Amino acid sequence: MKKRHEQKLVILSMLMVLALNMPLLLLFDSAEPFLGFPIVYIYIFSAWLFSIGTTYLIIKRYYE
Template sequence: MKKRHQQKLIILSVGLLLAFNMPLLLLFDSSEAVLGLPLIYIYIFSVWLLSILVSLFVFMRYYE
C-alpha cells in the first residue's frame, strides 16, 4: 500500500476517534427524534456509513 493511502486511513481513524469521543456524542444525546429514531442513533450510524464510504473510496483508488 502506498504511503499516501496509509496516511489517508490514519487521518480517517483519528477523525473517527474524535467523532466517537464522549463530549461530541453528548451533543447529540437529546430526547429529540427524527423519523422516530433518536438523534444519537442517526449521528452514530451516519458517521459509521460515512467512514465506510471514505475507506471504500481509498481502497478503490489503491487497487487501480
C-alpha cells in the first residue's frame, strides 16, 4: 500500500477516535428522539457508516 493511502487511513482513524470520544458524544445525548431513535444512536451509526464508506473509497483507489 502506498504511503499516501496509509496516511489517509491513519488520519481517518484519529478522526474516528475523536468523533467517538465521550465529551463529543455527550453533546448529542438528548432525551428527545428523532424519527423514534435517540439522537446519540443516529450520530454513532452515521459516524460509523461514514468511516466505512471513506475507508472503502481509499482502499478502492489503491487497487485501481
